[in-house]
Amino acid sequence: MGEAYTAVLEKLTKSSIAHDYDPRRRFEWPEGLGPDEWLMPPELMSVHDTPLADALDRGTLMALSKWELMNFFSLTLHGERELLMVISRRIHTDGFEAPSDFFHRFIEEENNHIWFFSEFCRRYGRIYPDSTVSVAAEDLRPELEVFLSFLRILIFEEIGDHFNIRMASDARLPSIVRALNAAHHGDESRHIAAGRQIARRLHALLGRLSPEEGAAFLDQLKEYVSFTVQSFYNPQMYADAGIRDAYGFRRDLLRQPGRRRQHGMFLGRSLAFLRSSGMVLRPDELY
Amino acid sequence: MENERIDDVKKWLLRERPDIKEIGLDTDLIDNRILDSVTFINFVYFMEELTGKRIPLASGTAANSLRTLRMIQTNFLGGVNDERAKVGV
Numbered sequence: 375m376g377e378a379y380t381a382v383l384e385k386l387t388k389s390s391i392a393h394d395y396d397p398r399r400r401f402e403w404p405e406g407l408g409p410d411e412w413l414m415p416p417e418l419m420s421v422h423d424t425p426l427a428d429a430l431d432r433g434t435l436m437a438l439s440k441w442e443l444m445n446f447f448s449l450t451l452h453g454e455r456e457l458l459m460v461i462s463r464r465i466h467t468d469g470f471e472a473p474s475d476f477f478h479r480f481i482e483e484e485n486n487h488i489w490f491f492s493e494f495c496r497r498y499g500r501i502y503p504d505s506t507v508s509v510a511a512e513d514l515r516p517e518l519e520v521f522l523s524f525l526r527i528l529i530f531e532e533i534g535d536h537f538n539i540r541m542a543s544d545a546r547l548p549s550i551v552r553a554l555n556a557a558h559h560g561d562e563s564r565h566i567a568a569g570r571q572i573a574r575r576l577h578a579l580l581g582r583l584s585p586e587e588g589a590a591f592l593d594q595l596k597e598y599v600s601f602t603v604q605s606f607y608n609p610q611m612y613a614d615a616g617i618r619d620a621y622g623f624r625r626d627l628l629r630q631p632g633r634r635r636q637h638g639m640f641l642g643r644s645l646a647f648l649r650s651s652g653m654v655l656r657p658d659e660l661y
Numbered sequence: 662m663e664n665e666r667i668d669d670v671k672k673w674l675l676r677e678r679p680d681i682k683e684i685g686l687d688t689d690l691i692d693n694r695i696l697d698s699v700t701f702i703n704f705v706y707f708m709e710e711l712t713g714k715r716i717p718l719a720s721g722t723a724a725n726s727l728r729t730l731r732m733i734q735t736n737f738l739g740g741v742n743d744e745r746a747k748v749g750v
Contacts, residue, residue, distance in 0.1 A: 503717060503718065503719045504718070504719050505702055505705075505718050506698070506718075507698060507701050507702065507705075507718055507724045508698075508724075509691045509694075509696060509697055509698050509701055509724075511694075511697075597697050597698055597699055598698075600699045601698045601699045601702070604699060604702065604703075605702075609706055609709075621706050621707075621709070621710045624706070
């Protein structure tokens with residue numbers, strides 16, 4: 375496993391160097407975006423697959439499309455700030471010798487993403503504040519804590535990639551929106567490939583979990599998945615789109631069976647990986 | 662009026678955690694895991710709805726000011742709060 379693991383990481387590092395770009399030169403930023411353009415495709419919006427979408431007039435739906443994209447890019451850039459902290463803590467430390475070269479590229483690419491997503495939000499809307507709050511959680515042994523932190527990164531990136539892939543090729547969206555999603559997907563596909571290797575490696579080194587450890591691990595993973603999914607329902611974006619009772623609207627959406635179906639789609643790849651790798655036996659119970 | 666609103670807060674918390682029978686005024690909601698990261702953000706939205714004011718979370722100060730029912734009463738239901746949570750240059 376060791377040699378194959380190192381070889382995959384080296385290959386991904388080389389691929390990253392071969393696909394290097396300067397984000398400040400790569401994109402052409404239009405003066406503005408039209409009010410009648412979809413920014414988040416309707417099928418990816420938080421109201422999709424619910425009767426609440428049908429009750430919105432077209433103007434409100436288009437406005438919401440804009441603010442949902444601002445929320446998605448804001449979530450992405452805040453999430454990437456957290457990823458940088460996790461990776462920066464591990465680079466060139468014991469046990470992380472093999473992925474450290476890749477981590478250098480990872481840090482550079484994540485910094486680029488934070489720049490271009492923040493640039494988009496500042497030019498055409500605004501950055502929504504980070505709503506992540508650190509609350510007390512049961513202490514896990516260090517190896518399990520590290521494994522969980524890399525799984526969180528992987529799940530976060532795979533959910534984002536579900537959106538990036540669809541938006542990168544959606545002809546209804548402005549070219550700058552497609553271009554940012556395409557650039558992000560290109561880099562994230564390597565991060566996800568590396569993340570899966572690292573997660574498998576850390577899982578193999580964990581040894582057997584006691585029933586208590588297993589339960590605490592699943593509780594924390596479930597909490598992370600729920601928090602991440604619910605962060606797509608920022609009440610501020612409903613208010614910005616002109617929807618009255620933004621908080622009540624959010625609560626109603628989260629109760630819709632159609633939304634659970636959509637969450638299953640966002641999480642599909644992560645859940646399949648968790649199941650096939652033997653990390654989680656019943657991943658459908660995570661959301 | 663103030664007491665009614667703190668009762669509403671307590672009712673919301675007990676509805677979220679039916680396994681808990683009582684929450685004291687000084688019970689730490691975070692250290693005692695009455696709120697986790699998911700219920701915490703929903704609690705913040707509930708408090709915003711109740712008070713009609715945004716609660717800025719980014720600094721972490723706001724989260725600390727929501728730790729106990731007594732702190733909530735002082736910081737959010739007594740008309741004190743506002744700009745104290747803001748840090749930066």
